[in-house]
Amino acid sequence: MASSSTRSSRSSSPRSKSKPSGKPSANVTPWLWMAFALLVVMIDQFFKVVITRSFQYAESRPVTSFFNLVLVYNKGAAFSFLADAGGWQRWFFTVLGVAVGGFIVWLLYRHTGQKMFCLAVSLILGGAVGNVVDRVIHGHVIDFLDFHWRNTHFPAFNVADCAITLGAILLIVDELRRVRRH
Template sequence: MASSSTRSTRATPARKTSKSRGSANVTPWLWMAFALLVVLIDQFFKILITRSFQYGESRPVTRFFNLVLVYNKGAAFSFLADAGGWQRWFFTLLGVVVGGFIVWLLYRHTGQKLFCLAVSLILGGAIGNVVDRVLYGHVIDFLDFHWRNMHFPAFNVADCAITVGAVLLILDELRRVRRH
């Protein structure tokens, strides 16, 4: 009797291990599907704006927010926008390399939900902007926040996803440090 209970005890952890391995194989795909959803939402709004606005056109939505169609050939805050064209391919390559690294991270850390959410948002945002660079040679921006005569640089859904993902990464790290 003791030996049969020992056998069943040994078999149970093996089943749990194979279950967790099976779910670990599915989880990265779910996070990548979430990143794809971010890309689709980003591209949907970019297409909607480009079909509804002329370049440079701005439409007030509130006293502090406009929709506008502008292009960014550089990176955040138009960094390197006037660099002569090489930056298009540099930022495209950078986005692809970062995307590959994030996919690797998703496979390595499948059990860390907040971390995976954060990097999935960053992945979706990076791919959304890479799509623009490849197709158009620039990133389409359309969200314009301002106060009085000061305008924050225009941005898009992909930039929002990257920003929220970065904030979640910081929160995740703070939680991890606090636990240890």
Template structure:
């Protein structure tokens, strides 16, 4: 009976599971944006808890509305940046497919980046609707794609800290 290869060897080189995660993120992101856009008018909000609202806003810029007031060129610049990031991430996923946490993080970032790229291509802006506030602090509204990107970034940091700690 032939021995099976370890999971890392077997998974190495295959994009399927990681692209699957990215597709799930894109679907969740786009479905929630469609639902919010159908239920709310632009600028309309609804308090859900004492610290969380749903509100329909558009972001023509990047994170925290960076460059939102620029003359329109930012739509294409951020779209190109998202596509370039997706290509680099796909290469990294293929090359490191056996590293589960690293690839999960990259897949989340990939799905989030492409979710926001789709918005920019279809609408010319990103649809945001998750609105958190505590006391006098208020975060800019964001969406499922932004959440996936943030979670992916945190997982990348954790993965790197684990890797550095293991190298000692």
């Protein structure tokens, strides 16, 4: 089956190996990417547990002249969007995160041969799930990384947010590389 698209059939993927039954093992790669996403969730949750056990709410500890560790809660989305919306946003962003996660799992099955694409969406999946875990358990997302310049602070964020951002950057790079090849 020939295809001009880089998101081509699994049969051309070097990862498609045959099982003893002769059927391709197409499900191996998605499971590995999902395991990677789970590792992202575990790292994110580990640091959040360490911070919540070591800090009081709103406590800030300088690490460098431009970086602090803090403990703050975000009931909204990125940059505290909708943080003061009255509580409905907790479940809205939880459902949105679950829906995005389901869509990403579907993408992982559809594009098993595309390593950078799968890495990117796995990072996004791990970050989304890490923040969904916070919303379900705590009712808010735990943020603890605070970068600043003089008296101007960038909104605090966490490992899950870093994974989502890195995944988004890799998606852009992957798409630019794909467009260049054609």
